[in-house]
Amino acid sequence: MTPQNRTDSAEAALMDEVDISPGVHQATEADEEEVLGELYGEPDDGYFRGEESG
Numbered sequence: 001m002t003p004q005n006r007t008d009s010a011e012a013a014l015m016d017e018v019d020i021s022p023g024v025h026q027a028t029e030a031d032e033e034e035v036l037g038e039l040y041g042e043p044d045d046g047y048f049r050g051e052e053s054g
Contacts, residue, residue: 025047027033040048 036048037043040050
């Protein structure tokens with residue numbers, strides 16, 4: 001969707017196919033959290049953001 005501040009109707013139509021599991025942000029592989037930590041630093045409130053927060 002471009003630009004990011006508007007809704008693209010084609011993309012919005014697919015939202016029912018998105019995984020909405022409450023645990024979707026949790027690591028699924030044993031080393032996933034370690035790899036994400038190396039790439040993005042410590043998680044912010046449990047989420048790896050990939051950008052500076054604050």
